[in-house]
Amino acid sequence: MAQRAIVRNEFIGADDIDGSCVRCPRDGCGSTTLMLYGNSQVTRVETLAEGTITNVKLDESSHAFELEVIECLACGTRWHIKTREVMELERRNESLRRLVIQATGEDPYGVGKAN
DSSP states (O other), X not given: OOOOOOOEEEEEEGGGSXXXXXXXXXXXXXXXXXXXXXXXXXXXXXXXXXXXXXXXXXXXXXXEEEEEEEEETTTTEEEEXXXXXXXXXXXXXXXXXXXHHHHHSBOTTSSOBOO
């Protein structure tokens, strides 16, 4: 399968992703040809004898996957998944940044002066 370049980055709330049917959230796309990135966890039990691991048992039934990024190969969009709380904090930070720029003419992120 040929891969397409990612041409845009978007953000989406975690509540807007259906974990039972993951597809591209972009209106008009909805593709299920995706690359999923995240963290995986499986319960692991290790037996040690005198400080050396002698046995490892994995409980595959405990597998959990925390989805962080969806890349849609059909429309070239990378979706960064964030909780609503994080999205709201980022919105507030941007509002405060704009207020600082208006008041001082300097960007607190060190990007330069306001346009």
